[in-house]
Amino acid sequence: MTEGTRAHQREQTRRTLLREGRRLFAAHGYGAVGLAEIVRAAGVTKGALYHHFASKADLFRAVLREVQQEVAREVAGTAAAQDDPWEQLTTGCRAFLTASTAPGVQRIMLIDGPAVLGWSEWRAMDEAASARHLAEALATLAERGVIAPQPVEPLTHLLSGAMNEAALWLAGSGGPSDLDDTWAALSRMLQALRAVPD
Numbered sequence: 001m002t003e004g005t006r007a008h009q010r011e012q013t014r015r016t017l018l019r020e021g022r023r024l025f026a027a028h029g030y031g032a033v034g035l036a037e038i039v040r041a042a043g044v045t046k047g048a049l050y051h052h053f054a055s056k057a058d059l060f061r062a063v064l065r066e067v068q069q070e071v072a073r074e075v076a077g078t079a080a081a082q083d084d085p086w087e088q089l090t091t092g093c094r095a096f097l098t099a100s101t102a103p104g105v106q107r108i109m110l111i112d113g114p115a116v117l118g119w120s121e122w123r124a125m126d127e128a129a130s131a132r133h134l135a136e137a138l139a140t141l142a143e144r145g146v147i148a149p150q151p152v153e154p155l156t157h158l159l160s161g162a163m164n165e166a167a168l169w170l171a172g173s174g175g176p177s178d179l180d181d182t183w184a185a186l187s188r189m190l191q192a193l194r195a196v197p198d
Contacts (some may be wrong), residue, residue, distance in 0.1 A: 014052045016042045022063045026104030030060055030112040060108075060116050061125075067108045068129035071099045076133050086146055089137045090190055093163060094183055096130070100167035101179055110168050131160050147193045155193075162189065 020041040024033045035056050039049050053059040079092030099105060114122040135156040141147045166182050175181075 010051075013042075013044055013048055017044065017049055017052060017059060018062055018066060021059045022066065022104070022108065025060060025063055025112065026107050029107060030056075030116050057116060060112070061121075064108055064113050064117070064122075065125060065129070067105055068125060071096065071105060071109065072130040072133060074099050075130060079133070079137070085137065085140050085144060086194075089141060090187065092133065092137065093159075093186060093190065096163055097167060097170070097179065097183060097186070100163075101170050103171075106167065106171040110164060110171060126160070126164070131156055134160055141193075145195055148195045159190075162186065 017038065021033075021038050024038060024041060033056075035046060035049065038056070038059070039046050042049075049059070053062065075092045075095045078095035079088040082088045082091050100110065113125075117125070135152055138147065138152045138155055138159075142149050142152060163186065166186060170178055170182060
């Protein structure tokens with residue numbers, strides 16, 4: 001067996017562990033899933049899992065990073081389809097709320113993520129995945145005078161926190177109009193940021 005073939009097999013094993021770990025964590029939650037169940041679903045040994053991940057928490061961290069990156073790509077892609085910077089911000093925010101309503105995303109990214117990894121690590125991962133896109137959008141709007149000139153970092157944290165909290169609330173709500181109602185409220189908050197023309 002060549003080194004290239006071995007490397008390909010290792011990568012296949014890693015991807016399979018990520019896929020099955022994600023499926024099980026999304027369906028049952030981190031606490032209800034054991035390593036034995038993950039390796040059985042992936043069709044590998046515990047040794048193979050430990051070759052790629054130091055622990056169940058390490059596998060979860062990789063799954064969470066994957067979910068956060070997918071959501072960030074979806075939000076960035078939706079925003080980039082707009083020409084106007086204000087529309088980029090608002091469509092990106094709406095895309096985040098919509099993506100966050102997927103049950104597996106909610107469970108992994110918003111419910112288990114902070115609980116398993118701790119608030120500080122979860123926040124750092126959240127910022128690396130999507131907060132920088134939000135900060136860039138807000139900086140552009142401030143530079144162009146669409147929103148009042150202001151420090152972007154606190155505003156980014158406030159909006160990010162509001163959207164994460166809204167997504168968590170949506171995870172526990174069940175009303176058919178809850179997403180639309182949440183977006184309407186967030187939209188009013190965003191609109192309040194707009195600079196009043198002189």
